Amino acid sequence: MKQTSFxxxxxxxxxxxxxxxxxxxxxFDAIVEPGFFRLGIIEDPVYGKHLxxxxxxxxxxxxxxxxxxxxxxxVIATGGVDLSVGAVxxxxxxxxxxxxxxxxxxxxxxxxxxxxxxxxxPLPLIILATLAAGTVCGxxxxxxxxxAGIQPMVATLILMVAGRGIAQLITNGQxxxxxxxxxxxxxxxxxxxxxxxxxxxxxxxxxAWLLVRKTAIGLFxxxxxxxxxxxxxxxxxxxxxxxxxxxxxxxxxxxAGLILxxxxxxxxxxxxxxxxxxxxxxxxxxxxxxxxxGRFSLLASVIGAVVIWTFTVTVYSLGVPxxxxxxxKAILVLLVILLYSDYTRRLMNRVFERxxxxxxxxx
Amino acid sequence: xxxxxxxxxxxxxxxxxxxxxxxLIYFVGTQLYPAMRKPQVFFNLFINDSSLxxxxxxxxxxxxxxxxxxxxxxxxxxxxxxxxxxALLRGGASPYLxxxxxxxxxxxxxxxxxxxxxxxKVQPFIVTLMGYYFARGxxxxxxxxxxxxxxEVYKTFxxxxxxxxxxxxxxxxxxxLVGPIMLVVAIYLSFFTRFGRTIYAMxxxxxxxxxxxxxxxxxxxxxxxxxxxxxxxxxxxFSMSLLAGYGQHASxxxxxxxxxxxxxxxxxxxxxxxxxxxxxxxxxxGTIVSILQFNGTLSSWWTRIGVGLLTLIALGVQSIFYLRTxxx
Numbered sequence: 001m002k003q004t005s006f007x008x009x010x011x012x013x014x015x016x017x018x019x020x021x022x023x024x025x026x027x028f029d030a031i032v033e034p035g036f037f038r039l040g041i042i043e044d045p046v047y048g049k050h051l052x053x054x055x056x057x058x059x060x061x062x063x064x065x066x067x068x069x070x071x072x073x074x075v076i077a078t079g080g081v082d083l084s085v086g087a088v089x090x091x092x093x094x095x096x097x098x099x100x101x102x103x104x105x106x107x108x109x110x111x112x113x114x115x116x117x118x119x120x121x122p123l124p125l126i127i128l129a130t131l132a133a134g135t136v137c138g139x140x141x142x143x144x145x146x147x148a149g150i151q152p153m154v155a156t157l158i159l160m161v162a163g164r165g166i167a168q169l170i171t172n173g174q175x176x177x178x179x180x181x182x183x184x185x186x187x188x189x190x191x192x193x194x195x196x197x198x199x200x201x202x203x204x205x206x207x208a209w210l211l212v213r214k215t216a217i218g219l220f221x222x223x224x225x226x227x228x229x230x231x232x233x234x235x236x237x238x239x240x241x242x243x244x245x246x247x248x249x250x251x252x253x254x255x256a257g258l259i260l261x262x263x264x265x266x267x268x269x270x271x272x273x274x275x276x277x278x279x280x281x282x283x284x285x286x287x288x289x290x291x292x293x294g295r296f297s298l299l300a301s302v303i304g305a306v307v308i309w310t311f312t313v314t315v316y317s318l319g320v321p322x323x324x325x326x327x328x329k330a331i332l333v334l335l336v337i338l339l340y341s342d343y344t345r346r347l348m349n350r351v352f353e354r355x356x357x358x359x360x361x362x363x
Numbered sequence: 364x365x366x367x368x369x370x371x372x373x374x375x376x377x378x379x380x381x382x383x384x385x386x387l388i389y390f391v392g393t394q395l396y397p398a399m400r401k402p403q404v405f406f407n408l409f410i411n412d413s414s415l416x417x418x419x420x421x422x423x424x425x426x427x428x429x430x431x432x433x434x435x436x437x438x439x440x441x442x443x444x445x446x447x448x449x450a451l452l453r454g455g456a457s458p459y460l461x462x463x464x465x466x467x468x469x470x471x472x473x474x475x476x477x478x479x480x481x482x483x484k485v486q487p488f489i490v491t492l493m494g495y496y497f498a499r500g501x502x503x504x505x506x507x508x509x510x511x512x513x514x515e516v517y518k519t520f521x522x523x524x525x526x527x528x529x530x531x532x533x534x535x536x537x538x539x540l541v542g543p544i545m546l547v548v549a550i551y552l553s554f555f556t557r558f559g560r561t562i563y564a565m566x567x568x569x570x571x572x573x574x575x576x577x578x579x580x581x582x583x584x585x586x587x588x589x590x591x592x593x594x595x596x597x598x599x600x601f602s603m604s605l606l607a608g609y610g611q612h613a614s615x616x617x618x619x620x621x622x623x624x625x626x627x628x629x630x631x632x633x634x635x636x637x638x639x640x641x642x643x644x645x646x647x648x649g650t651i652v653s654i655l656q657f658n659g660t661l662s663s664w665w666t667r668i669g670v671g672l673l674t675l676i677a678l679g680v681q682s683i684f685y686l687r688t689x690x691x
Contacts, residue, residue, distance in 0.1 A: 081488070083492075148678075148679075148682070149682065150678055151431070153431075153488040154631060154674075154678070157435075157621070158618070158671045158674055158675060159671070160618070161615045161618040161667055161670065161671055162667055162668045162670070162671025162672070164664070164667060165664035165665065165666070165668040166664075166668060168662075168664040169662075169664055169665075169668065173662055173663075269664070275496070278492075278496050281489070281492075291485070291486060292486070321503065321507055323499070323500065323503035323610060324503045324504045324507075325500065326496045326499055326503065327497050327501050327503075327504060328500065329496065329500075330494075330495075330496035330497035330500060331493075331497065333489075334479070334490070334493045337489060338483060338485070341483045341484065342483075342484055343482065344483075
């Protein structure tokens, strides 16, 4: 058996290029901002001793994107796309905020009641409802794509636009501020000195990895992405595979919404998870999964998300406004897609072949 | 005779259906709210949805060309055109220079996206989605806040009422005419030119269109350039009607226009449908928004949910129609 070195295996893995990109950005940060890597331990009055620093923040704030990228990977691997992830985040965040609202029922709503650190709904129920809201959205998308046969892009575009309306409907058009402190734990809490959100991401990644790599589901997803029709003819229910991928994506969006609303202490139907679909697609594409479906890597997508978040933080620290960053990211996505396209590959092959034939001629 | 009627119904069935739905919804509106009976309300549909009509005309051509063709960049291009023209006008540029410049920019953006789609074989939705984010990002780079337009020429275009002959107290604005003019151009292009026939041919089957020797590659790029032109015109009309340009303008316009196209009977798989149906799709959209406004108690987010539902219903009706034609 041929032994391959660790470096050789790493170079051929899908996670290699995003890792290289990450290291490059970190090197840039180290040069421009000398204190970038500083880590310290701080004593927090609520959450106790924990680690703090830019790197911790990148993982903590980037957690929602990593989760969404996980879900998006499976959807893109089936050859589809989910444009509604941002709206799903907004819907589940709105769901959480509304259930926490202590002024339920016919109570006279006063500022004193609204700003109370209390809730009428038990916390587990709030979490369940939040997750259920996003999962239902995912089921809906999956149903439209797999059963109604609508193109994924159009099917999810409907929820992308209508979903923000639904989120506003849930919160009655208000930006709801949350005052219930136990809820803040998901976005701000710490376990063993590390942010809770990191553990949530690791948990979901492990769950997804077990699901796709320790069962046949991963293989089914790849085969649907490569050729849905032949998958159907080989006796696999390709509709259910698609349904599962979209539902999982909705579930991931829901957890992202939970963490995000917990982190910012509020739910805003218009702005929660704005433009997350772009970042998630970018993360997946960076992780080497083709937009046409097929081979995918969950870990590579998560690293892709980390790269994007590090890039975002770096650009912010250079003083570029958030919205202007959109243009730069759009160009980045397109470049990465072009690099992976058939045309580029053929061009590269031709260049190498020509060089090879010249080499032969010289001999 | 019966045979002829049947053929006519078969060819124009979905168009008649769209027209019927429009008349029905409008009639329901006038019964619910007597104020909707004023003729001006009908002309307001054209005034309010003038840029949506323009964008939808371009979208129809792109969707007709098939191959998963779609243009998600329209809202972004409107925002970019509006913001760029507002900034240029504030800087003292002549509007007679700014308007052609914006049109050229729209065509260039569309042609660039078309070229990437055609030569590099990347799916249209991803390229145009990137076009959308790029255009919005550029609009924010130009200005983070709304830029007002104080130019006299723009004001004249936007605020001079043109009275409709024979109907008292009914008027439109010069900007309202751009959409219908473009509609006539699109009807001519799609039914009476080689360009139009090629679009239908490649929409039905791209492979056989190539084998027939039709200029598929060139046509595809031209279709996206045409959509870019329509979006740029839509952006100019939009900025004229609001007398401002802002990166957040026309958000959700892409779904509105896809909805209008689908309601108008154009198949998302390409090759089936026409721009006349799209006109009624836009009018149906406008009527529903008007009814929501006349109601007054429904909040703005209902429009979003309503448009989503409408698209869904239209897609459902279309798939039933499609199944039936397939069976017969």
